[in-house]
Amino acid sequence: MQYIGNKQSLVPTIYELMQKHDVSGEIFLDLFAGTHSVGSFFKNKGYTVYANDWQAYSFYLGKAIIENTEYPEFNKLINSEELQDFKEQYDDLDNYNVVLNYLNNLEGIEGFFYNNYCPTGTINQEYQKLYFTDENGKKFDSIRTKIEEWKESGLIKENEYYILVSTAMEAMDKVSNTTSVYGAFLKQFKRASLKDIVLKPLDLNLNGSNHKVYQEDANELVKKIDADIVYLDPPYNSRQYALNYHVLETMALYDNPTLYGKTGTRNYDHQKSDFSSKLRITDAFETLIKNISETKAKYIVLSYNNEGLLSDEYILSILNKYGEVIKEEIDYKRYRSDSDNNKRKYKKTNKVIEYVYIVKR
Numbered sequence: 001m002q003y004i005g006n007k008q009s010l011v012p013t014i015y016e017l018m019q020k021h022d023v024s025g026e027i028f029l030d031l032f033a034g035t036h037s038v039g040s041f042f043k044n045k046g047y048t049v050y051a052n053d054w055q056a057y058s059f060y061l062g063k064a065i066i067e068n069t070e071y072p073e074f075n076k077l078i079n080s081e082e083l084q085d086f087k088e089q090y091d092d093l094d095n096y097n098v099v100l101n102y103l104n105n106l107e108g109i110e111g112f113f114y115n116n117y118c119p120t121g122t123i124n125q126e127y128q129k130l131y132f133t134d135e136n137g138k139k140f141d142s143i144r145t146k147i148e149e150w151k152e153s154g155l156i157k158e159n160e161y162y163i164l165v166s167t168a169m170e171a172m173d174k175v176s177n178t179t180s181v182y183g184a185f186l187k188q189f190k191r192a193s194l195k196d197i198v199l200k201p202l203d204l205n206l207n208g209s210n211h212k213v214y215q216e217d218a219n220e221l222v223k224k225i226d227a228d229i230v231y232l233d234p235p236y237n238s239r240q241y242a243l244n245y246h247v248l249e250t251m252a253l254y255d256n257p258t259l260y261g262k263t264g265t266r267n268y269d270h271q272k273s274d275f276s277s278k279l280r281i282t283d284a285f286e287t288l289i290k291n292i293s294e295t296k297a298k299y300i301v302l303s304y305n306n307e308g309l310l311s312d313e314y315i316l317s318i319l320n321k322y323g324e325v326i327k328e329e330i331d332y333k334r335y336r337s338d339s340d341n342n343k344r345k346y347k348k349t350n351k352v353i354e355y356v357y358i359v360k361r
Helices: 009-022 037-044 056-067 084-089 093-105 112-115 134-152 158-175 246-253 281-293 312-319 338-343
Strands: 026-028 049-051 210-213 227-230 299-303 326-334 352-358
Touching: 009 299, 009 326, 026 037, 037 049, 037 056, 049 056, 049 312, 056 158, 056 210, 093 134, 093 158, 112 134, 112 227, 112 246, 134 158, 134 210, 134 299, 281 312, 299 312, 299 338, 312 326, 312 352
Parallel strands: 026 049, 026 227, 049 210, 227 299
Antiparallel strands: 299 352, 326 352
16 A cells, blocks of 8 residues: 555665664564554564554554454355355355455445545535546445445454455555545546456465554553554654545545545544644654653664654754664655656655664663
8 A cells, every 4th residue: 555654665674773783572562553564564573563553544454464363264254145156156265355256246336435535426516526436436335335234244253344444445545546645636537546446355464463453642552551662653744644544544434424625534633643743743752752761662763754844853862861872874765646756846856864763771
């Protein structure tokens, strides 16, 4: 999934730096988890991973790929009257793939996504929206409605529910008519968005046990958890993640929210991050580091780049209060949305410096 600040390409280097500086432990806490690329990496390395993010879409993804440690069997659903005849067509596939094929073959319905994010569904509204084609919007509605029906009827277990919703979110990201974020939609459908939605199995990481995913304020959660390593990857700029990914939030919750404005955003007042506020970020950061220092954590590992709201000097001034600080730098390619690439209007350098701060307490 395309995601601002995703550390998928950087996490191997971050891990190497941790090894270089003898950062060790068993419990790894990722306080700003996003799409869980970091947590999944450390889960694969044998750590017990605790992950947190207060966006519902992140929580759902985490329940599927971090907390989950078993491959979905879907035994009750597969043996239900609804799928009894259908499964015989796919006797060479495992149950997960049979269920995905069933969902892929559903007829679309005119539900919340069609009526709020698609051109025909919104044609008589004040603002016509082109997040998805009519066909894909209807298909999302049929898929999410069906998953909720299965959950309510007890045909799927909790881990199976989160896996199916996360699978749908991954598929949504492939056909959204956006610039890789959902803060706005494009005026014309791009080629990728014209493709039909296809649910494909998640790459499930089943290593270990006792992993736990949370959806809480980082500054409050850290007081409750004792981890060996606390990893911090807070927002860098003033653009709120709740705004950038509001459609994914609705896909996760499927809660028929009231939408606002030209881009149909949901109310996110309760999810605004102090780390994206120029006025509140310094207090939030210092409080977080202080709260971590009052736990049993042996190490703090912080990722932050040279264009963030916090200056390197300020970060060092806070971290140095709580232990020995090591700073490393990683050069990497700037994140660009589709519109940045196509219009060539991005004037800044292609390179960004990622600072990795390691605090040995």
